[in-house]
Amino acid sequence: MHSQYIKSVTKMLKLPCLYRASVTVVILLLYTLPGTIGHTPWKQDEAYSFGIIQHMLESGQWLVPVNAGQPFMEKPPLYYWTATAFATFFRQWLPLHDAARLASAFYFSVSCLFVAQFAEISFRAPGIGSWQVIITLALYAAAPGMIKHAHDMFTDVALLAGSAIALYGLQRVASSSNGTALDAFWLALGIVTAMLSKGVFIPAIFALTSCALPFVVRGCCTRRYWQQLCLAALIAIPLILIWPTLLFLHSPELFYQWFWQNNIGRFIGFSVPQLGAAASHFRIIEALAFFCFPAGVLALIYLLRGGWKHITHPEIAVPLLFTSFGLVVLQISSTSRHLYLLPFIAPMSVLATRGLLLLSDRFLRGWMQVMSYLFALLVLLVWGIYVAALSQQSMQWLSPLARWLPMNFIMPLHIIPLILALTATVVWCFRARWITIQGKVAAAQEWFLAILLLWGLVFTLLLPWLENARGYQAVYTRMQRAIAADWQAGDCVSSFNLGESEAPLLYYFTGILHRPIFALSPEQTEKCRWLLTESREKPVATPVGMSLIWQDARDGDNSEFLMLFKVISVK
Numbered sequence: 001m002h003s004q005y006i007k008s009v010t011k012m013l014k015l016p017c018l019y020r021a022s023v024t025v026v027i028l029l030l031y032t033l034p035g036t037i038g039h040t041p042w043k044q045d046e047a048y049s050f051g052i053i054q055h056m057l058e059s060g061q062w063l064v065p066v067n068a069g070q071p072f073m074e075k076p077p078l079y080y081w082t083a084t085a086f087a088t089f090f091r092q093w094l095p096l097h098d099a100a101r102l103a104s105a106f107y108f109s110v111s112c113l114f115v116a117q118f119a120e121i122s123f124r125a126p127g128i129g130s131w132q133v134i135i136t137l138a139l140y141a142a143a144p145g146m147i148k149h150a151h152d153m154f155t156d157v158a159l160l161a162g163s164a165i166a167l168y169g170l171q172r173v174a175s176s177s178n179g180t181a182l183d184a185f186w187l188a189l190g191i192v193t194a195m196l197s198k199g200v201f202i203p204a205i206f207a208l209t210s211c212a213l214p215f216v217v218r219g220c221c222t223r224r225y226w227q228q229l230c231l232a233a234l235i236a237i238p239l240i241l242i243w244p245t246l247l248f249l250h251s252p253e254l255f256y257q258w259f260w261q262n263n264i265g266r267f268i269g270f271s272v273p274q275l276g277a278a279a280s281h282f283r284i285i286e287a288l289a290f291f292c293f294p295a296g297v298l299a300l301i302y303l304l305r306g307g308w309k310h311i312t313h314p315e316i317a318v319p320l321l322f323t324s325f326g327l328v329v330l331q332i333s334s335t336s337r338h339l340y341l342l343p344f345i346a347p348m349s350v351l352a353t354r355g356l357l358l359l360s361d362r363f364l365r366g367w368m369q370v371m372s373y374l375f376a377l378l379v380l381l382v383w384g385i386y387v388a389a390l391s392q393q394s395m396q397w398l399s400p401l402a403r404w405l406p407m408n409f410i411m412p413l414h415i416i417p418l419i420l421a422l423t424a425t426v427v428w429c430f431r432a433r434w435i436t437i438q439g440k441v442a443a444a445q446e447w448f449l450a451i452l453l454l455w456g457l458v459f460t461l462l463l464p465w466l467e468n469a470r471g472y473q474a475v476y477t478r479m480q481r482a483i484a485a486d487w488q489a490g491d492c493v494s495s496f497n498l499g500e501s502e503a504p505l506l507y508y509f510t511g512i513l514h515r516p517i518f519a520l521s522p523e524q525t526e527k528c529r530w531l532l533t534e535s536r537e538k539p540v541a542t543p544v545g546m547s548l549i550w551q552d553a554r555d556g557d558n559s560e561f562l563m564l565f566k567v568i569s570v571k
Contacts, residue, residue: 028112031141031452032105034459035151037098041508042470043501045154046101048072049080051504053100053153056084063246064254068503069513073258076243078196079103079158097508101153107161108150114164114190115140115346121171122315122350131441132353138444139298139349139356142451145291149339156342158197163343166190166206167322173228174213174220174314184228188235194343195240199263202343203240205329209322217317266335284331284341291338292345294447295352299323302355319347356440364443375450379425379457386411386461405469406556417460424460428453468555472502475552476509479564482550483530486566493564494528502534502562531565538563 041050051067056077065072065080083103090099116128119136127133140146150157169187173179187206194202210229214220248255288296303320310316323344330336359367388397389411399407428449458466468474495503495514507513514532531546538561542548546565553561 028109030456031147032108032151034456036101036105037094038459038463039467040095040471040473041097041153041505043472043499045156046152047472047501047505049083049154050097050100050508051500052077052080053083053087054096054504054508056080057087057096063243063250067500068507070503070516071254071257072500073254074262075155075198076196076258078193079107079155082106082158083153097153101151104151104153104157107157110161111157111164111346112137112141114161114168115349118164118168118171118346119350119353121168121175122319123353124315134441135353135356135444136349138448139295139352140346142444142448143292143295143345143349144451145287145338145342146345147451147455149342155197156339159194159202160342160346162190162193162195162197163202164190164346165193166202167318167346169232170206170210170322171314171318173225173232174217174318179224179228181231184231185235187228187232188239191232191236192239195236196243199258201263201267201329201340202326205322205326208325209318212321212325213314213317216311216321217314218312219314267329267333284327287338287341291341292348295345295348298352298355299348300355302351302358305355305358307351307354316351319350323347323351353444356443359440361439364440368443368446371446371450375454378454379428382454382457382461383425389462389465402556404556405465409465409468409555412464414464417463421457421460424453424456469557470554472505472554473509475554475562476506478552479550479562480510483564483566486549488529491530492528493530493532496531496533498532498534499560506532529567533563533565535561535563537561 041047048067052065052072055066055068056062059066062077062081062084065075065077083100086102086106087096087100090102093099094102116133116137119125119133120128120130123130123132125132141150150160166187167190169183169185169190172183173187176183191203191206194206214225219225244255244259247258288300307316308320311320326341326344330340356364385398385401388395389409390413392410395407398405401407431449493512493514494517496517498506498514498516503514515528517531530549531543533540536559538551540563543565545567547568548563549566550564551561
């Protein structure tokens with residue numbers, strides 16, 4: 001039926017295993033390294049994540065996540081533990097933040113491995129190199145939301161890996177008539193990873209999915225199925241409880257903040273005014289239309305064209321139920337961000353592959369032609385922005401970007417990134433000479449390669465500009481120069497309204513550990529000669545008995561200002 005591209009993929013599969021493994025590693029490196037290394041932690045999630053990692057690295061205290069001296073109980077610590085280990089090992093070759101961010105590359109690679117195996121079982125494919133698996137991985141990795149957040153230094157990347165492992169394990173449990181303890185182990189390992197990465201949300205979705213499967217899949221109405229689930233629970237529950245139990249014994253108050261306020265409170269809504277991230281009513285539609293594109297749209301096409309009728313088969317039921325329960329829970333939750341949909345891109349991609357197979361070759365050829373022109377224009381746009389930024393006389397043409405990027409930035413000419421970007425562009429332009437896969441595989445492949453190229457160009461050519469706009473190193477360096485003459489040994493800096501992202505980067509770049517004014521006693525407040533504040537308005541009233549020493553913001557940032565005051569009289 002699909003012989004035109006099955007033959008081409010089959011030829012590829014006949015290549016030596018070492019060659020195929022090498023190609024896989026190269027693709028992973030091309031995908032993971034741009035955006036993972038080469039820039040400081042950016043606001044929002046990266047900054048506080050790095051603050052926790054740096055504290056663990058310096059203090060050796062791994063139980064309580066601490067950000068710039070303050071307990072930060074939003075998420076469990078598995079990702080922070082992993083990133084601290086990576087930072088310890090790779091810091092001799094890379095800047096500390098880049099070494100820590102390699103944990104994201106590790107977890108994303110693990111997620112790809114298990115998404116491939118999940119797709120292999122779902123399609124009953126002959127191996128993870130089959131064309132169905134290739135399409136699934138391309139749709140998974142090339143979703144705009146995925147390629148953005150897979151490079152971020154934050155816990156959701158570990159959650160991706162946990163979700164993929166658990167999906168693979170649950171699919172094995174649901175599909176096999178004589179499952180083994182290994183199937184239950186993979187399910188348990190994934191749930192433990194997800195729980196210790198982000199909290200109870202994804203484990204709860206797996207619990208709902210597992211309990212619902214027997215109602216729609218006859219093969220799951222067996223003693224064997226429930227035995228496998230019980231075995232997975234026996235493995236997972238003790239491992240899940242270790243960290244929360246130790247946390248509760250250490251501090252019931254911190255346990256309360258993590259479990260009740262950040263898990264239950266965010267869902268029900270009573271802690272949203274305090275913690276933020278209020279949900280949008282249209283978040284699911286927005287995510288399917290862009291964040292998960294094209295996997296979300298193709299999965300919807302498959303279901304609307306009758307795919308839901310096959311829910312009695314475990315290979316459809318597992319991804320469909322897991323995604324459906326997740327989207328419903330997110331829709332009714334009081335707090336939500338688009339990135340919360342990351343764990344559902346994998347099951348969407350499996351369903352989307354089936355949706356792609358329903359589209360005609362004629363439609364796909366037209367789609368590929370339109371996409372080729374669109375991405376060619378986008379590639380030219382990135383190059384045009386880079387060239388205009390290099391020649392300062394052309395900066396007026398870039399004024400629409402002033403909302404995100406400072407127009408006074410002088411773009412440096414870095415030879416190695418330029419050569420890499422030129423090479424990638426040339427290879428993409430002549431890709432048809434080396435890649436001969438046709439049909440449905442080609443459609444997914446074209447999307448993946450175009451997204452990969454655009455991401456690579458942005459994070460080679462435009463990275464210095466992005467770092468200048470989003471990083472805090474420059475602004476804190478300017479602050480350090482401004483106070484150098486008046487700074488005395490033993491000085492401390494109290495803070496008011498300093499954000500969870502700004503505080504850890506202040507410590508990272510200057511060595512100054514802020515002391516929130518609400519946490520200081522009157523005696524301690526009097527001893528702090530400096531006060532650092534953050535405000536959305538400029539200027540703010542100068543505190544009594546103090547003078548304004550320095551005020552600044554990130555280049556091009558007109559919404560968040562940092563102001564440093566110094567005591568001029570002590571009462």
